[in-house]
Amino acid sequence: MVKIPRVWDRKNMILLKELTKTDFKLRYQGSVLGYLWAILRPLLMFAILYVVFSQILKFGDDIPHYPVYLLTGTVLWSFFSECTGQGIQAMVMRGDLIRKVSFPKYIVVVSSTLTAVINLCINILVVVIFALISGVSPSLSWLIVPMFIVELYALSLGISFLLGAINVKYRDVASIWEVLTQALFYTAPIIYPISMAAAMSPTAAKILLLNPISQVIQDVRYNLITKETVTTWNYIDNIWWKAVPIIIIVVLLVVGALYFRKKSKYFAEEV
Amino acid sequence: MKSAIKVTGLHKSFNLPNEKAAGLKQAIFNYLKGIKGYKKQKVLKGISFEIQPGEFVGIIGRNGSGKSTLLKLLAGIYVPDSGKVEIDGTLVPFIELGVGFNPELTGRENIYLNGALLGFSNKEMDAMYDEIVKFAELEDFMGQKLKNYSSGMQVRLAFSIAIRAKGDILILDEVLAVGDAEFQQKCNDYFASLHGNQTVVLVTHSMENVRKFCDRAILIEQGKIVKEGDPDEVADAYLKLWD
Numbered sequence: 001m002v003k004i005p006r007v008w009d010r011k012n013m014i015l016l017k018e019l020t021k022t023d024f025k026l027r028y029q030g031s032v033l034g035y036l037w038a039i040l041r042p043l044l045m046f047a048i049l050y051v052v053f054s055q056i057l058k059f060g061d062d063i064p065h066y067p068v069y070l071l072t073g074t075v076l077w078s079f080f081s082e083c084t085g086q087g088i089q090a091m092v093m094r095g096d097l098i099r100k101v102s103f104p105k106y107i108v109v110v111s112s113t114l115t116a117v118i119n120l121c122i123n124i125l126v127v128v129i130f131a132l133i134s135g136v137s138p139s140l141s142w143l144i145v146p147m148f149i150v151e152l153y154a155l156s157l158g159i160s161f162l163l164g165a166i167n168v169k170y171r172d173v174a175s176i177w178e179v180l181t182q183a184l185f186y187t188a189p190i191i192y193p194i195s196m197a198a199a200m201s202p203t204a205a206k207i208l209l210l211n212p213i214s215q216v217i218q219d220v221r222y223n224l225i226t227k228e229t230v231t232t233w234n235y236i237d238n239i240w241w242k243a244v245p246i247i248i249i250v251v252l253l254v255v256g257a258l259y260f261r262k263k264s265k266y267f268a269e270e271v
Numbered sequence: 272m273k274s275a276i277k278v279t280g281l282h283k284s285f286n287l288p289n290e291k292a293a294g295l296k297q298a299i300f301n302y303l304k305g306i307k308g309y310k311k312q313k314v315l316k317g318i319s320f321e322i323q324p325g326e327f328v329g330i331i332g333r334n335g336s337g338k339s340t341l342l343k344l345l346a347g348i349y350v351p352d353s354g355k356v357e358i359d360g361t362l363v364p365f366i367e368l369g370v371g372f373n374p375e376l377t378g379r380e381n382i383y384l385n386g387a388l389l390g391f392s393n394k395e396m397d398a399m400y401d402e403i404v405k406f407a408e409l410e411d412f413m414g415q416k417l418k419n420y421s422s423g424m425q426v427r428l429a430f431s432i433a434i435r436a437k438g439d440i441l442i443l444d445e446v447l448a449v450g451d452a453e454f455q456q457k458c459n460d461y462f463a464s465l466h467g468n469q470t471v472v473l474v475t476h477s478m479e480n481v482r483k484f485c486d487r488a489i490l491i492e493q494g495k496i497v498k499e500g501d502p503d504e505v506a507d508a509y510l511k512l513w514d
Contacts, residue, residue, distance in 0.1 A: 011387075097370060
């Protein structure tokens with residue numbers, strides 16, 4: 001039987017590294033600003049949102065350090081949308097490889113999302129610098145921020161595996177997801193503070209906080225910027241409801257990984 | 272001695288979509304109408320053979336006879352419907368030359384990427400690198416992007432990786448004879464030198480190569496083995512397919 005390599009097999013890691021390096025190198029080939037675009041994109045998005053929502057519509061006047069607050073949300077959102085966008089398309093984009101060589105397919109998905117991870121790391125640095133400039137004092141709770149980023153990455157991977165596997169056969173999935181992310185953007189408190197939703201209807205605010213993306217964004221803001229942030233944990237009373245975002249992520253990741261593994265045997269024929 | 276490759280009762284079929292079933296809309300439509308949306312095409316119908324270590328075996332057959340599917344099953348790219356493929360040792364498949372080659376990467380980067388795809392570690396690639404470059408005669412171009420290579424140079428590089436890659440079993444799909452006359456001669460010499468030292472499975476349409484290099488040949492027709500044995504006899508049988 002053809003040897004089935006273990007998940008963390010050294011050879012797989014080398015392939016992962018090579019593919020990620022290639023992706024990373026090629027992404028910004030031929031652009032004058034090159035890699036700078038990775039940082040500029042969320043910053044520019046932030047600038048637009050800031051002018052429209054903070055300056056014109058006067059959102060978030062009651063929140064300390066609102067610009068940092070907004071930037072954190074945009075950076076995390078950019079990561080999520082980039083990660084899933086790349087991850088879902090990965091198998092199709094790398095169809096040439098899948099048809100010609102045999103290797104564990106999850107490597108392609110992971111490598112395509114790692115560029116987003118690298119971008120996020122740099123963007124988080126930008127957020128931290130921005131936070132310090134705007135007068136947020138560093139605290140020990142900054143240290144647990146990576147935990148929430150891992151959580152968001154787990155969510156992105158779960159979605160990428162599940163939808164990426166379906167997308168091999170039904171290419172509509174990637175397009176549907178593109179539209180869906182547009183809608184999802186508004187279900188998370190990125191441009192509007194959750195307090196605004198709470199003022200209208202506390203129940204609505206609670207439902208919004210069940211969204212794992214909202215939970216992560218709010219938790220990062222809570223630990224990074226201000227303890228006044230409303231989080232899933234401090235706003236919802238019932239312990240089971242508090243756990244809903246985590247449950248969603250775990251279920252998506254497990255189901256996604258299992259489904260992907262089951263289908264991956266036939267990717268070479270279908271892609 | 273244990274066989275390098277042992278194939279028993281291999282069956283493989285594909286679901287070929289009818290018209291345009293590649294879409295969610297059509298899939299739902301077909302499902303509602305009770306249409307299967309695809310046609311089952313049997314490509315391999317019970318293939319069995321063994322290849323001993325050090326053997327040079329040619330697989331021949333007409334277009335669409337199932338050779339490439341068989342090779343992909345050997346390489347583990349496809350999974351069989353039924354039957355077994357047993358491989359002893361590491362298998363290096365070249366279903367196509369230069370898999371993953373990217374025009375924006377340098378020759379050097381492409382070698383390492385290609386190597387990683389074939390399952391070689393960086394260390395193993397380091398050991399092979401000089402030989403590959405030397406065989407390809409591209410010493411002065413390794414820092415250049417692949418897009419600046421002539422097509423002949425690209426094939427030479429890809430081909431050199433293929434034949435310099437150190438694996439127990441080498442699988443080649445119709446990739447002999449690339450480059451100019453001199454390079455071809457070099458490749459021929461190299462293949463001749465492999466004789467007895469390296470297990471090679473070669474899919475080809477060139478009967479000349481079958482007669483020249485192979486210890487044994489297998490003729491496949493419509494998913495079944497119709498003749499197996501002496502390369503000259505099998506090559507003759509192949510040519511008679513059109514009579």
